[in-house]
Amino acid sequence: MSEETSRVEVEICGERYILKGEAPPEHMRQVASHVQRLMKQALQRNPRLSLSKAALLTAMNVTDEFLKLRADYDNMVKLLEPRESK
Secondary structure: OOOOOEEEEEEEOOEEEEEEEOOOHHHHHHHHHHHHHHHHHHHHHOOOOOHHHHHHHHHHHHHHHHHHHHHHHHHHHHHHOOOOOO
16 A cells, blocks of 8 residues: 655755655655755855756765765664674
């Protein structure tokens, strides 16, 4: 049984987008707000960036953060696993 689909209109860097998904609308707005904040930071650091290049840098930074957090999580899970008796 699938969850109800949410539909949310958001604005990122002056562009309007319609987001559709199974996440709650507030979560979708929070994701868009985070992307807006990161895009704005990238554009403030280098105002000559095109929106597509700012979006790519934002995606790279988010992916870098995700991979580091996933590695930290995997390491914590390994530390919490019961040791096998020899």
